[in-house]
Amino acid sequence: MNSSLLFQVRIRLTPECAAMARQDRFDGKLAPLGAQLAKHHATLICQYDAFADYVAQAERDGVDGYPLYRWTRDTIENPAKKAKYLEAFTFYVNGDEVYEQALADALEADLHALASEAITEIRKYDTNPANNPQPPSQGQ
Template sequence: MSEEWEYQIRLNISDDFAEIARTDPQNAAIAPIAAILAKHHAALSNQFDAFVNYVTEAEKQGVEHFPLYKWTKATIEDPAKKAKHVKSFSIYVEGEEVYPKAAADALEADLAPLVGAGVVEKLSKHDTNPANNPQAPAHLR
């Protein structure tokens, strides 16, 4: 019996457009992305902002309940990692962080032509298989 993994599409957006995508996702400068997202009932979620929200929530509710707190906190406090993640966006489909492969494949196919055209630097598809995802280093658990 094969495992059915769910998927997520991620984009790296160029420095010139990342802040626009974070703060004004309907801005005409990124209209091609917005049109594709609308077609797929999808939205951008900035990874750095998500990390900040995770750390903030952990600090409110008790970091002992948030297993990735130390790792995430170290990430947002590292200037090089901040620069990387401020350009990185996860795509949520119908409000969901991960979704079926068919939805991910269709979204990926529509976004692929935008890669290298000035706004989108990189497009990637990730699955929920733990073997394919990085784990927090032991000293940050």
């Protein structure tokens, strides 16, 4: 595997737990997840919130400099997609959106060992474009 690749870990939470995580409430069912955040120097970013922030920033700055503006806006305005992305979260480690494989592997392993009823899915992605969906073209 190419050692220059960086990685990102993402999870999906139950709707109830997703609402708690979006409010930074890591108690009750989310307490074990909160402990993993601290252990790995990580923050949890709701993908819907990240998309909404991108759209808001683009609208403040002018959308011409934001190639994914239209796709992102359409995504957050679609009720089915909104529901999906409200439950999807990305881990930033040490403030970084993507990070070394060793950090991603350790985080992923600890999350799998956690076996939390709050977490419905755990995935690890790499920065190799061949392994990931690509953004739509400008005209879409």
